[in-house]
Amino acid sequence: MRAYVVNKLNHPSQIPLANDIPEPKAGKNEVLVDVYSAGLNFFDILQAQGKYQTKPPLPFILGTEFAGKISQNSPIPAGSHLKRGQRVFGAQLGSFSDKIAVHCDRVIPLPDNITFDQGAGLFITWPTSYEALVGRAELKKGEWILVTAAAGGVGIAAVQIAKALGAKVIAAAGSAEKIDIAKRYGGADYGVNYSNPGWQKEVLEITGGKGVDVIYDPVGLINDALKCIAWKGRALVIGFAAGTIEKVPMNIILLKNISLVGLHWGAYNQKEPSRVPIVWKDILSLFSTGQVQPVTYTSVYKFEQLADGLGALEKRQTWGKAVVRIKEETMDARAKL
Secondary structure (H helix, E strand, C coil): CCEEEECCCCCHHHCCEECCCCCCCCCCCEEEEEEEEEECCHHHHHHHCCCCCCCCCCCEECCCEEEEEECCCCCCCCCCCCCCCCEEEEECCCCCECEEEEEHHHEEECCCCCCHHHHCCCCCHHHHHHHHHHHHCCCCCCCEEEEECCCCHHHHHHHHHHHHCCCEEEEEECCHHHHHHHHHHHCCCEEEECCCCCHHHHHHHHCCCCCEEEEEECCCCHHHHHHHEEEEEEEEECCCCCCCCCCCCHHHHHHCCCEEEECCHHHHHHHCCCHHHHHHHHHHHHHHHCCCCCCECCCCEEHHHHHHHHHHHHCCCCCCECEEECCCCCCCCCCCC
C-alpha cells in the first residue's frame, strides 16, 4: 500500500510517498479502515521533525485524522457496533496511508450528510472547540467571544459552535480575506485584523467598552487579547500555532479578575473518559440539525501533494480544514448523502 513513512526525522517536504508498504494488521479491539481522506494538522509538521510533544518511535507513518470505510477484510471485535463497509471517521497515528489499523474507541460512524473530505477533519478539531467553549469556558447565550485564527480549522469550528450557543462572535484573523471567510462560513458577527496595531481598541468599541467575556486562542496571542477582555472574563489557551509559548503576567489576571483556562482534549480519554461520549453526542446532534457544518479548504490536495498541503498550512495560506484525498468517493459511497 501507499504511505508517507518517517524513517528519519525531517521536514514533511523531504518525506516521499512510498508505494510498497505492508498493509497493517488489526490488533486486539482494532478494526482496519480504508482511508479515503485525511486531515492536515500543524502538529503533523512538528511530529515529522521530532518537535511535537508526542514522539513515536521510528519508523512511523505520518498523519492522524482520517475518514473512510471499515475494510471488507477487517475483523469486527466482539461487542462492537461497527460493520464492514461502514463510513467512519477517527484519529490514529498513520492516517497518511491507504489503510490504517485503529482501536474501536477511536472510530465513530460518519453522519450521512457529511462527506469523507469533511469527516477527515472532525475528530480532533470539533471536540477541542466544543469542550473548550462548553465544558471549560461555559460560554453563555448573549456573551461576547473573541476567536483568534478564526478562519483556521479549530477557529472556524469555534465560531460556529459559539453562534449555535447564542454568543456574539468577533473573529480575529491576519487578513481581510480570512475575516470574510470566518463571517461567510462560520457566521461571525464582527471581524478584526490582529496584524493591525491597536486592534484591541476595535474590540472594545464593538463591545461598547466592556470587552469580551471569552477569548478562544489557538495561536499564542493571549497577552495581546487580554487588553480587551472583560471583568471576570475567561481566556482559553488552545495552542501555540505562532510558535511561542507565552508567559502571562499574573498581575493582569488578578487585577481584571479573570480566569486562564487550558484545554488539552487529547488527554480526555485517559483523564476523563466519561466526558468523551457526551461531547460527541452533542456535536453529532449539532451536525444532524444543520446548526453547524464542517468547513474544508477549497483546494483538496491529492495524496501525492501532501507536502504542498502541509506547506500551505505552515505558511498560513489555508483556511477551514485542509484535507488530502487518498481515494475518490464513488457514487455508491455517496449514495446516502
